[in-house]
Amino acid sequence: MDKITKELTIPKLFYSQAKKYGKERVSMREKEFGIWRPFTWHDYLENVKHIALGLVSLGLEEGDKVAMIGDNRPEGLWTEMGALCARGVGVWLFQDSLMNEVKYIIDHSDTKFIVGEGQEEVDKAISIIDECPKLKKIIWDDPKGMRNYDQDYLISLKEVMRLGRELEKEKPDLFAELIGKGHGDEVALLFYTSGTTALPKGVLLSHYNMLTMGKNLMSIDPCKDTDDYVSYLPFAWIGEQMMSISCGLQIGYTLNFPESSETSRENIREIGPHVMFAPPRMYEQMTRTVQVKYLDAGWIKRKSYEIASSIGYHVADLKFAKKAIPFYWRILEWFAYILVQKKLKDHLGLTRVRNAYTGGAAMGPDHFRFFHSLGVNLKQIYGQTEVAGISVVHRNGDIKFDTVGHPIPETEVKITEEGEIITRSPSVFLGYYKNPEATAKTLQGGWLYSGDRGFIDEDNHLVVFDRTKDVMILKDGKPFAPQYLETRLKFSPYIKDSWVIGDQKDCITAVICIDYSVIGKWADTKKLTYTSYPELAQKPEVYDLIEEQIRKANKDLPELVKVIKFVNLYKELDADDDELTRTRKLRREFVGKKYEDIVNALYSDAEVVHIDTTITYEDGRKTHIKTDLKIRKVKS
């Protein structure tokens, strides 16, 4: 790979890659109607060209924002690339964003065009168009359900492409000219961070930011242009942009798009990607799948799994400790691989994975060890939207599961006196959109202030403690990261989410969200009857089960950081209720306020806490909930 110059832009790179690979190589695949359909680089270029020119003929000017919302599909990426080629700026929204979130982002970003996948997205856009005066056109792609829409500001992506083809006939060189005009320091993407505390902030990322990001990551863990990557996580998440655009474009690997979001797991298995990047919840989900299947399996299968995994764990632990692996363990490992792990990896779609990355939130050591015991090279990364992806990553053979590794090339990481992690690299963003105060606070002298606390350990690995504001102070005055306990609790297949409380308190307590499907199945085998989540969560038997799980997580922990009381919540934590961010990080301050009664009850002598609240559903209906939540002490 060549050096990334300031002249280079994403469209320029895209153009030269598409010319290089042409009709010979597949740039992306989408499973549609049950069949994987390939698109060559030539197809990719043609589609992008027509969308770009179509947008130009609709009146897109330099620096105009084009917002996109929808599932991962080739059309989504084409539009993004088209907008960039037409010298616009791309803005991605999470597919499940609520109306007010969409409105805030569209309005704040001054979006001129919004490209939605289908009827659902169009409906969202139509309902806000009057409040967003800058929004000119709503572009849609999937015709399903669109037969009765006839507003002037609606236009189909097909029509946009037709306009583009017409413009091309008129001015055949326009596309190349537009691309040639670009400069690396221009804004490419406007990304909204899912703030855990405040309104989302718009992160301005330049072409240079994105491209240096991809180059520096790929220089550590090189990929090949024959590799496959599955794009199924939201494009509104910087990690997906990093893999699909920053790295994908430079390496030229094939992007694969699942048939629908429900089929992504199956589709991953069909593709068997070489590289993966996902937030911890995806890996947690995989672990859970295996654990649940294990619980369901017969005696022989369970025994072989137990033996294979104990071999796997032993070998993984040797590797973590950087000790030599004796030859007889190697033979045992091989047996475990042939008999169990090979098939297990195949079912999870991990057969060909060379590098799997996790980042965006903390991942528990238990999950981490689990994947290494299977022989999956899972690495922790540390990054944020403001550095266009990541800044720190584990290196091969140098993995410690409580750290996030070393900075990538061209990146410096330091710890301030207050313990805050700060970063300097060519990928550090330009600033927040229309928010100079926040920019001044975050960017100081070329350093990016992350707001995370951490330290550098004896092996020069970066350890991320937690968000500064999330760090708890225990009774003895020591700082403690609640995330650590939460991820530990989540290793239990029965616990979906947990929220650990204990800042400035005498002891640590937890609010647990049970995993409805797993515990539901468990309840079926125990012949427990239940009709709903709240009812199941409050069953004494379920409390016993959860208590047992907490006791396991408490094991080997110092007395002060053990969870001593817990309560099962009557609902799951949900991003739609603002309890989690769109990337599923707990919004601690918000839930602390929302469930104040529960917190107070946990720190009193009460044995039940009475809940009397109203839930608002997605469609605006409200339900009144009256229930009693039991508080249980964990017996040691």
Add this chain to the structure above:
Amino acid sequence: MSFGRVCALDGISVKIKKGEIHSVIGPNGAGKTVMMNCISGLYHPQNGSIHYRGERINHLKPHERATRGIARTFQKVEVFGGMTVLDNIRLGRHIHYKSGILSGSVYMGKTAREEIEHRKFIEEEIIDLLEIEHIRHKPVGMLPYGLQKRVELGRAIALEPELLILDEPLAGLNLEEVEDMARFILDINQEKRWEITCLLVEHDMGVVMDLSDNVYVLNFGNMIVDGPPEEIQKNPEVIKAYLGEEDLYASRK
């Protein structure tokens, strides 16, 4: 139509217009399902006549009616639990196959091409429409009830019928599934590709009033009234017989 001395349907006159959605409502035991069974050919009424596109079809067996373009779904799903979703839908496609048992068992040339064509139809038109990509290879018996109902609808429209009888398609579904199903019914009724005439039996008044062009109200085997939804909602007799029982048939709105 009567069973022994129980007169289940009496003096019913219904006219279903092409391209519209007609609904039949009424309290439990009013004879709605009996009426559907008469039309689909499961029951043969003792008196009266049923005409379909000008042809009297009283004597026809259900499969003969199916070849004429009448398909149905059932109140309690009647799917083949041990078969996959795809196989269930394929079954609905059967009347369109030209190859017989012999050529089918060899599966070459024209037969294979025909199979692929039908498969293409199922994938592009039905699975895509009903959004059941993720379950196409799953046995139907393992699926939740809401999805089974969707598969049953898929099997019915695989026939490419002109008239589709939907017997309580929304019963037992949760709110989200009701919304999906209502959307599918509208799609197959209005989308140029399908334009299927629908005859709907349903208790969910919100959906019935939203979707229907015309509503028939049955009570004790008699037709009380018929007309467009707005009129039905105001009709005092209907309110007394049916809509008044708010607690029993509350709309899920």
